[in-house]
Amino acid sequence: MPTVVEPKLIAGNANRPLAEAIARRMSLYRGMSVGLVQARVERFNDQEIFVEVYENVRGEDMFIIQPTSNPANDNLMELLIMADALRRSSASRITAVIPYFGYARQDRRTKARTPITAKLVANMMVEAGIERILTMDLHAAQIQGFFDIPVDNLYASPIFAIDIKNQFADLSDVMVISPDVGGVARARELAKRINAPLSIVDKRREKPGEIAEMTVIGDVTGKRCIIVDDMCDTAGTLCKAAEVIMDHGATEVHAYISHGVMSGPAVERVSKSVLKTLVLTDTIQPTGPVSSAPNIRVLPTAPLFAQSILNIWNGTSVSSLFETDTLGPIYEGIL
Incomplete structure (x- = not known):
């Protein structure tokens, strides 16, 4: 297996401007160009979602940037299908960067005969091949426990x-x-x-x-x-x-x-x-x-997500970014 030399980003259609902003910030932090992996994420006439990745991702550390916001079902399916495509293409690790985690409000049974959809979504993500989650301000913090994989919950x-x-x-x-x-x-x-x-x-x-x-x-x-x-x-x-x-x-x-x-x-x-x-x-x-x-x-959240992705890739602390002393320099001149 080839040595992983850099993190690779791929994005769906949910929030393309944020994905591009994250790539630009990572380029700035690393002093080298970091772009989005070339891929097409599109729909057939009957609205089935199709994904094709144009670049080699074998052995690479992949980060899928895709909030599951409105339309939640379409964006969730895009995420799952992209993860499956990367897994079948022999990516070494797949991290889902989900700035907004949809279905988080359905985190418990509020009355008889109702689902816990957040747990169902967690199961689907793991089954699709996702090995780590990076998100922000989960509606219910206990959703982290729905996963048997690492979950990094950032804070705004x-x-x-x-x-x-x-x-x-x-x-x-x-x-x-x-x-x-x-x-x-x-x-x-x-x-x-x-x-x-x-x-x-x-x-x-x-x-x-x-x-x-x-x-x-x-x-x-x-x-x-x-x-x-x-x-x-x-x-x-x-x-x-x-x-x-x-x-x-x-x-x-x-x-x-x-x-x-x-x-x-x-x-x-x-x-x-x-x-x-x-x-x-x-x-x-x-x-x-x-x-x-x-x-x-x-x-903007791109500076925080970009640094978090780099920390995950490097195997360093993500929780250090919760401190103002650490985050302040990242946002200097931005806010």
Whole structure:
């Protein structure tokens, strides 16, 4: 088997700009050109997915860059079929770089006769030949335990902390808000990084998709509040939480969200809401309306993913990138 001389990247169609940005950052870090492996990932007339890899990958350390965002089923199948193609082409190791892990909300049985789809997806990935997962801000951290292969779960909070310190000259009146009780750990992590107090919005639902009541736990009077969450889908909860926080005396409300799903009326809701800014990452490719919305900004994740891929390839620590001292130089001049 030939010696592996460099990591090789291949990308599906889910977020091609992010894959190309990761390749550019890796080229910068290594001082040599790192490109995407030439391949075609296309559909037949009946929408069956077909993959053909044009370059030799025998014995190579392969990284497939493919978030499983909308359309989730198509993008998931692209990932699985690319993994199968690489395995049958004798790649030495296949790592799936999944910036946004779809189906993560189905991580447990919420009632009788319902599936645990996140576990099913994990089984499919392993069966397809994937040997390692690199992702960001899993909706439920326990999904890492669904795999019998290594899973590296990166966090957006260090990137958010760097951006907040650059955007807010004075942090003395900043407060971090968790939009629900389940997100307290995520919000606490960011609050600790920027040395800010923490508050919680407690919400009660009459039925799925509808919020009956919201209560703010903590004093937000006179504070510039930052809501932090892992994803924004239709933005209903986010915009309602921002209104409630403003009603309780906050001076302004911002939001930092890891994954901008932004389905349906989300962009329109955010544009008309009291939110001063909504900050997303590019784990999901921003749509035209998202990119043109006046109060939405998108932060790049390519520097973090590029360095993580190099660390995995080199066999060095990925968790070291969770520290601001390590991540700061990577993002210097970017945020």
